[in-house]
Amino acid sequence: MLELFRQKMPLSCLLYGLLERCFSAERLDRIFLENAKEQYTREILFSTVCDLMLSVVLKVHPSINAAYQKQPEPLGVTVSALYEKLKGVELPVSQALLRDTSEDLSAILDALGFIPEPWLPGYPVRILDGNCLAASEKRLAVHQNVSGAALPGKSLVVFDPERRLMRDVFPCEDGHAQERRLLDAVADSMKAGELWIADRNFCTLGLLGQVHGRGAYALMRLHQNLPLTEETLFSCADENAGRRLLEKRVGVAGRPYRLVRVELEQPSRDGDAFIDLLTDLPAEIPAAAVADLYRRCWTLETAFQHVEKHFNSEIETLAYPKAALFGFAVALVAYNIFSVMISALDCAHQKPVSKDISGYYIAHEIAATFLALIQLGEGLDWRFVAACAPPEFAAWLRDTARHVNLRALKKHSRGPKQPKTKPPYDPKQPHVSTYQLLRGKK
Known part of the structure; x- marks a missing residue:
């Protein structure tokens, strides 16, 4: 059967x-x-x-x-x-549920003969990002006299983009808590040789030091409040496809880093004309590869969208x-x-x-x-x-x-949609007969 x-x-x-x-x-x-x-x-x-x-x-x-x-x-x-x-x-039970199953599923992928496409050969990539749960219904007594939305919590999630697996979750009950308070727990899960990619909210002295101390590598967007010392001036690292990359050496807490500046063709929604990326990857990895790695880290946001779209996750x-x-x-x-x-x-x-x-x-x-x-x-x-x-x-x-x-x-791809001009609204003719339109066309 x-x-x-x-x-x-x-x-x-x-x-x-x-x-x-x-x-x-x-x-x-x-x-x-x-x-x-x-x-x-x-x-x-x-x-x-x-x-x-x-x-x-x-x-x-x-x-x-x-x-x-x-x-x-x-x-x-x-x-x-x-x-x-x-x-x-x-919370440790919820966390262990994802950890335990992801390890088993990773072993199953190996047994299947799945060959992940490496983002950067020799460096297992981990993407770190936060997720704040949407407001819940106000079902509790403490919600009765509250006008604001009730936030049930947030999490930090670790994503393995090469195997397309959510590897770890660090949940927090306080919906107003700063995500950085969870970074010590995240650092404990890091392994030597891994490349951790994160947004500027996680670019702190503490996390950078913990990444370095565990033998891992960091690639993060530079936070403007991070104290660093400039060791060299910017030099042009790459210029093609309409974008310009600059690079210089900097120091953070006495450790050497590379600062890669990506000049944008158009300002970002925050008005930024460029993006500064901080990394301690070896110099033989070109600035263009560093910029491309950070650009691809948005795959975690796409994965979050899939979780929200296909599952009742909140x-x-x-x-x-x-x-x-x-x-x-x-x-x-x-x-x-x-x-x-x-x-x-x-x-x-x-x-x-x-x-x-x-x-x-x-x-x-x-x-x-x-x-x-x-x-x-x-x-x-x-x-x-x-x-x-x-x-x-x-x-x-x-x-x-x-x-x-x-x-x-099989997918059935279609060509790009052609822009259409919307006819002006005529209040004297609020609706039309499709039958009459078809007859008139003939």
Whole structure:
């Protein structure tokens, strides 16, 4: 039966298999036991809570309460007890959920034979950026006399652009907190040889020193308040494609850095005529490569847009910060799952296909078949996907991906839209008959 599903619904089988692996009850309950300090399991398992949250994040149900009501069997707890459990999910548990699953998915990519396209050969790239959750509904008593929007929290996220994986998240319950207060925790996760790219908000003496102390490299937009000493004058480093690059050597806290200035063709929205980039990458890496690396770091913003568009990552009904941040962490795991699913399609065919297939058609096919797979496959045992080793599971993904009809998912690109002149509004003729217009045309 499962083999028939893999042939007829391969995309949904890929998704279901990855979900079963990342959100297996054994994995989730282990993560909870290893990282929870205050919460404990008494009436409801963390894996059950996570399954309900996942159904909301994937937009199967509009809210936690709706997911609770749709359970085929009673959970044995009230919905109030469920919300009490959610509002107390500790931040280290949410963080460990993303860390644990991303490490497993990275090992699966290796087993698939996925070859990442290096941004800078020899330097694993990590992009750091912040994400502030949208305002929640004012459901708590403390919101009653407050006119401002209620912010449930924010996070710093670490993205691996070469593997297209969200690697780590550093959540904070205080929506008004300065992101820099989380940088010490971020520095603890850095490894020697990595290249960390970040915006100017993170360009601080403390973080630059921690990056250097861990043997990693930094590429950040210069913050105007960062104290530095100028060791040389600007010299022209590159001039092509209408842009001009200047470079000079500077010092920060006694350490040597390169300052690359990118002169803009047009001023930025803030009125800046140039962008200054600070890096300690070796001199043999040209300034043009440094500028291109920073330009590409906006892929994390694009990934955030995908998370917001395709998943319910900011659940308005979750007003308690820990519950909202837990939902965001689950959405990041879901993004990684879809990313690995696309990589499996690339690895299953002779050449990469992800650039030629449409995300719209993929979402449409999954929406049309996923619910049928769940209902028809209730008697199937999917637990083997969670228990097998990464090479074995990667082989299963590859074999399943070969059944996908790529022709049905192919993009249909169109030419650029031609500008149209809008006819002036005529109040004497507020509406027209399409039938009469067609007859007049004939």
